[in-house]
Structures are given as C-alpha cells and as structure tokens.
Amino acid sequence: MPKVSSVVVPYAAYLRVYEPLTAFPEPERTHWATYARRRDRPSYQDELRRSLADLLPTPPVAVPVHESADAFVTEVDGILCICPWRTRLRGWQALAALDEELPPTVLDAVLPPLVREQAAQDYERWLARNPEARPWIRTATWQVPLNWFVLVGDEERRFEKGTGEVPPLLRYRTPMVQARRRVARALRTLKDAVEEGPLIDGLVDVGRWLEEFHPRSLVELDYGGLVHAVPAGALEDDHSAADVAAGIDALRRGDGPAAGRVYGRLVQRWRAVRDLRSAN
Numbered sequence: 001m002p003k004v005s006s007v008v009v010p011y012a013a014y015l016r017v018y019e020p021l022t023a024f025p026e027p028e029r030t031h032w033a034t035y036a037r038r039r040d041r042p043s044y045q046d047e048l049r050r051s052l053a054d055l056l057p058t059p060p061v062a063v064p065v066h067e068s069a070d071a072f073v074t075e076v077d078g079i080l081c082i083c084p085w086r087t088r089l090r091g092w093q094a095l096a097a098l099d100e101e102l103p104p105t106v107l108d109a110v111l112p113p114l115v116r117e118q119a120a121q122d123y124e125r126w127l128a129r130n131p132e133a134r135p136w137i138r139t140a141t142w143q144v145p146l147n148w149f150v151l152v153g154d155e156e157r158r159f160e161k162g163t164g165e166v167p168p169l170l171r172y173r174t175p176m177v178q179a180r181r182r183v184a185r186a187l188r189t190l191k192d193a194v195e196e197g198p199l200i201d202g203l204v205d206v207g208r209w210l211e212e213f214h215p216r217s218l219v220e221l222d223y224g225g226l227v228h229a230v231p232a233g234a235l236e237d238d239h240s241a242a243d244v245a246a247g248i249d250a251l252r253r254g255d256g257p258a259a260g261r262v263y264g265r266l267v268q269r270w271r272a273v274r275d276l277r278s279a280n
Contacts, residue, residue: 011229011277012048015138015148015206016220017176018074018081023214032082036073044072044224047085055110062111062119063091076218083136083220090135092123101141134212142277143270144223146244147202150186151179151210152221154242161236168227170235176210176217183207186248193251193259229276240266 021032035041047070054061068087075081095116098107107116127133140148152172162168183203190200210219227235247262 011141011225012044013140013144013224013226014044014220014222015140015151016072016083016222017136017210017213018072018076018083018218018220019136019214020076020216021080021082023217024082031069032071032073032084033080035069035071036080036082041073042070044222047087048225051087051091059115060111062095062115063122064088074218079216081218085137086135089133090137090139092119092126093135094139095119096123134209136213138206138209142226142229142274144221144226144240145202146240146266146270147199147206148221149241149244150182150203150248151206151219152241153178153182153245154239157239157241159236161232162227168232168235170223170227170238172221172241174219176213176215176219179219180207180210183210189248189252193254193256226273229273234269234272238269240269 021029021036024032047068050064054064064087066088068085070085070087072083072085073080074083095111098111098116102110152174156172156174158169158171158173160169183206187200187203187207190203194200221241223230223235230238243262243266247259247266250256250259250262
C-alpha cells in the first residue's frame with residue numbers, strides 16, 4: 001500500500017512485544033513467514049498516516065474496516081519474531097479512551113457521536129467472538145509512561161543521532177523473562193514503600209499484559225515519533241530507564257528524599273514534552 005504522505009507524525013511512543021513465529025497458529029504462521037521476506041514492509045509512521053487519512057472523509061472512519069495484515073519483524077538469536085500491528089483492535093481500544101483525552105466539543109467535531117457509537121457496537125460484537133484478543137502494541141501520546149521504563153535497563157538502550165533524512169532513534173529491547181522479573185521486583189518495592197496509585201496500577205496492568213505472551217518473546221520500548229518532539233541534546237541525554245531504576249532502588253533502601261529527587265527530574269523532563277501537545 002502506498003504511503004499517505006511523507007509528513008512526520010511526532011507524538012506517539014510504543015511498547016511492543018515480538019513473539020517467536022512458532023507461537024502463532026496456522027494459517028497465520030505461514031502468512032507471517034511469507035510477510036517477513038518482503039523488503040517493502042511499512043513503518044509505524046505509515047500506520048499513523050493511514051489512520052489520520054481515515055479521519056478526512058465525511059463521515060470519518062473511526063477504525064479500519066478490515067484488520068491490518070502488517071507487522072514489525074525482527075530476529076532474535078536466529079529466531080524470527082513477529083509483532084502484528086492489529087490496527088483495528090488498537091483503534092477500537094483507543095476510541096474507548098478518547099473521552100478522557102479530548103474535550104467533548106473537540107471529540108464531537110473530530111468523530112461525531114453516531115460514528116463512535118457504531119464503532120463501539122462493532123467492537124462489542126467482535127469481542128464477543130474473540131474474547132481473548134489482545135494487542136501486541138501499546139501506544140502513548142506525547143509521553144512515555146513511567147511504568148514502561150521499569151521493564152527495561154539502561155544497558156539495553158540504543159540511541160542513534162540520525163543523519164540527513166534518517167531520523168534519530170531511541171529504543172530499548174529486553175527479553176520477556178527479564179521484563180517480567182523487573183516488573184515483579186518493582187511491584188514488591190513500590191507496594192512496601194508507597195500507597196496505591198497510578199504508578200502501581202499501571203505497572204500491574206502492564207505486567208498482566210506481558211503474561212499473555214510467549215516467554216521467549218522480545219519486549220521493545222520505542223520512542224517512535226517522540227524523537228522529533230524532543231530537542232536533540234535532551235534526547236541524547238535522556239536516560240529515563242536509569243532514572244526510574246535509581247528511584248526504585250532508593251525506595252528499596254528506604255531513601256525517600258533520593259527517590260523524590262529522581263521523580264522530580266523525570267516529571268520535569270516529560271512535562272516539557274507533554275506541554276508541546278497544546279502548543280501552536
């Protein structure tokens with residue numbers, strides 16, 4: 001499928017799970033094996049552009065009519081691993097969360113109530129037929145949720161400045177077993193040190209999501225289009241995973257002030273990015 005445009009969409013970051021090809025049942029396994037040999041596989045930017053283009057018709061298309069047959073592909077120790085896009089499923093789930101993201105007048109202008117109601121009914125019917133469906137990708141706009149950084153370590157960080165038309169890259173990749181271990185350790189520390197709150201709730205949620213996948217999967221935290229929203233120097237100096245690990249370690253040692261300083265540093269860093277959401 002051709003690209004909708006060459007415009008960079010800067011606001012989304014991603015948490016992805018790549019499962020071994022053998023984890024997929026037939027005939028899907030054969031489809032992905034064939035797909036992996038393609039040299040023209042689309043990027044996350046292509047997916048975003050397609051979604052934005054669907055909002056242009058009247059009435060707009062809230063979610064794709066058909067599920068995506070695209071995926072991200074990588075190889076881990078000689079094993080082919082697949083991360084299906086599942087754009088339609090993720091579109092339905094994102095639509096359910098829009099009430100908390102946009103004012104009612106803006107939401108109604110972008111997606112009229114009748115369009116949203118029809119999409120919600122379609123999702124309900126589809127979910128009744130596919131009760132165990134789950135996405136391989138989670139998306140965050142104008143931020144990387146702090147609980148995502150718990151899954152990865154600073155030693156797994158990969159940063160590339162980018163040159164010419166090649167954009168910068170900042171991502172982390174870690175084995176599934178390591179991500180699950182980090183979640184469990186962090187939850188023990190947080191539950192002993194702080195009251196229930198968004199950080200613990202978010203970590204519990206992402207931990208449950210990880211349990212849905214093959215134990216030999218790969219977990220990837222990708223800054224995606226956010227690399228275009230963060231100044232180059234700030235991006236290169238961004239070691240948020242190391243900061244989160246340091247904050248949790250401080251709590252484990254009972255050093256509340258040190259944990260507070262780390263948390264303040266993280267809040268300041270990501271507030272500067274989120275503020276761009278309302279900038280002209």
